[in-house]
Amino acid sequence: MLELEIAHTWPDFHLELQLTIGAELIVLFGRSGSGKSLTLRTVAGLFRPAFGRVVLNGRVLFDSQSGVNLPPQARRVGYVPQGYALFPHLTVFENVAYGLRGPSAEIHRRVMEWLDRVGLADLAGRRPHQLSGGQQQRVALARALAIQPDVLLLDEPLSALDAPTRSELQTLIRNLQRQLNIPILFVTHNLAEAVLLADRIAVLERGRLLQVGPPKEVLHHPARVEVARLVGVRNLLRGQVRGLDPEGLRLLIGERELRARPNPLVPPLPAGAEVLACIRAEHIAIVRPDRPLPPERENLLEGEIIGEMDYGLARALFFRLHGPRLTPDRDYDVEIEVPPYIYERLGLDRIRCWTIAIRPESIHLIPAGSE
């Protein structure tokens, strides 16, 4: 288990966070410059914050109060920085063997075991520059894990790789975590990767932890508007709570009333409370005229498509309501995401007037003022 507390101030940046991590894969997710790498380096002992504590499996690695600061050599961490930092003048074998001590037969056995595990046994004699990106990454992993660390720190390990290689390595890392049962801190700014790999996601923005939780929770129930933006919520609509009745919450958004479900995990929102309604673009359905949806269980809105963006694997549609608007001060009300096949099937390029449906459960509310 890893307990982490960091606080450090620079002239233009402040890093402050607290995290407790078990034997899980936790993704540090955030934009560039949000402090993710610094956090890893603090655990590794390569950065010393002004204040903080790092305790790993009961061992105090760093404590600013008592002045304890173990050097990286003594911390037993496995660290893979961005760019892998393989030793260019050593072979694959020598790289992986670098942190090992003992009789050479034993070292040989362990190194080959690890190379086997990451699938590089027959490249032991090569030099790093002779390897592909994916292979280099595997060597870096093997090297970090061969010393049997208590925690594994990976800084954007897959950012530079092509999609298929990425996929393979994601599987490898997931499997390793289950086998080794140590905490893994995985830094990435790729949302899909974070959602795929994480047991929990820790969202970092400008040096602060905004939310920590399982991927589903962070995706669908962002606690703050910054998190909502980071996890790709494209509809953030200002509104007000009108009241609560047996069918759910009544919201006034713009000029319209919508229904939402109250979140059982948070205290109920009083009438009149200002809120931000988060609606994911993927959660808005286009109603087929021959397959109507029941209005009691949906928010049904009529309008037309006034613009679109083609992302190849999906299309974003900008939808404007007829009649009372949700966002009167701009040209469209909501952004909808549809896969290409729906776009083609429904003939959305030709037919622009539609009814859309938003489930009450898909509307997540963030109290305004928690920004």
Add this chain to the structure above:
Amino acid sequence: MDWFPFLLSAQVATLATGINLVVGIAIGWLLARRSFPGRDLLGAIVTIPLVLPPTVLGYCLLIALGRASPIGQALEALGVPLVFTWRGAVVAAAVSSLPLMVQSCRAAFEGVDPELEQVARTLGRSEWEVFRTITLPLAWRVILAGMILSFARALGDFGATLMVAGNIPGRTQTLAIAVYDAVQANDLTRAGILVTILSIFGILTLVAVQQLGRRLVA
């Protein structure tokens, strides 16, 4: 043909370079990897021999290490005087060529990705082991180039050596001083031979450095 200057210069330059290798690596590493108050000052001090006119440098060394100085007297008491001996020539050559060595070593160490050293630390190796197994092997080519340049400079040193060691034929007359002496004596044949040999060596040195440079890129 008196071959003494060749032998003397070869040995003086080798010793001077050997000393500078140790000092250069130490100071170069400090300047490259550590920040401390006075770091820029240290860098400047080490570069001074490049800036000073050689005779001035020689004069300063003479004052600092000559019989009139505490260091000089201590050395004399120990039976190993520096000035006006071949040892003085070594000191003069070493001090004159030190800036080249330090610059090279500094550049060599700065050229090693610190991230590699950081990772090496997390893998459990001590500071000295990291230096020996990661930093030095990755830096040695640039250091070697610096060594060669420093050697060439030490070989050719004149002004400082003349002041500190003097022009004593058969004792402290290095190759460079011998050239000067021959020119003064109007013995242009001898001067010509010495200059040719010195020049050939200089060219060989620069060719070697360039070859090393190419292998570095590869």
Add this chain to the structure above:
Amino acid sequence: MRKPKTVLCSIWLFCIGLALAACQGRFPGSGGHPSGPGNPGGKELLVAAAADLRVAMEELVRAYQARTGVRVTVSYGSSGQLTQQIENGAPFDLFLSADWGYIERLRRGGHTVPGTEGLYARGRLALVASPKFQKALRSLSDLQDPAIRHIAIANPDHAPYGRAARQALARAGLWEALQSKIVFGDNILQTFQFVQTGQADAGLVALALVITGDMPYVLIPQELHRPIDQGLAVLRRTQRESLARDFVAFVLSAEGQEILRRYGFESPEG
């Protein structure tokens, strides 16, 4: 590619080996004796001499060696530089300067053996033209010829022949007029080389430098400048004082003075 460690190590070891060997004193050129200025028993002298004495010294040394079998090693340099070195412990037995002033300075600093300071020769100034210069020069006023663009003299600030040259030109009333043409040589030898190589069209140099050559020259009258008194002294550091004194006696002897005269020096007066 050989392992870099081996290369570096072997270079290291080579240096250390040399250092150790050298420290033993077993060093080529010290001739087997320890590297101090010692060896009082051996018949050898180390003399510091002004650069312009070169040719004359070589013959003096040859003659002395023939007579006594003592090996004399001469270290030539500028009188100023040699003086500085002597003040800082240079291991010379005696010093033949081009200028009495330096001997005085050493005497006052306590670096000489008292009583051994004396004049051994008087230098003379000569006017000489570069081989490339067509016309013949007959006197100092010929230097006003516009065809002469550069006149070389030794630096009057620290070279005795330069001082004398300036005095002579001033006495002849030519110093101001020729100012723009004057080029300083760092020492008298360099000055002479300027003229020899044609960089200067003419120059005022030591008589000693031209008397044995085939360049035509004009002797500058003694009245035009203060005498260039050349002094010598046995140095306090010597461990071969009697030998040094003996050499001095030789320089001052009839034979020594005869050699000096042949090379353009006159006997000292006073």
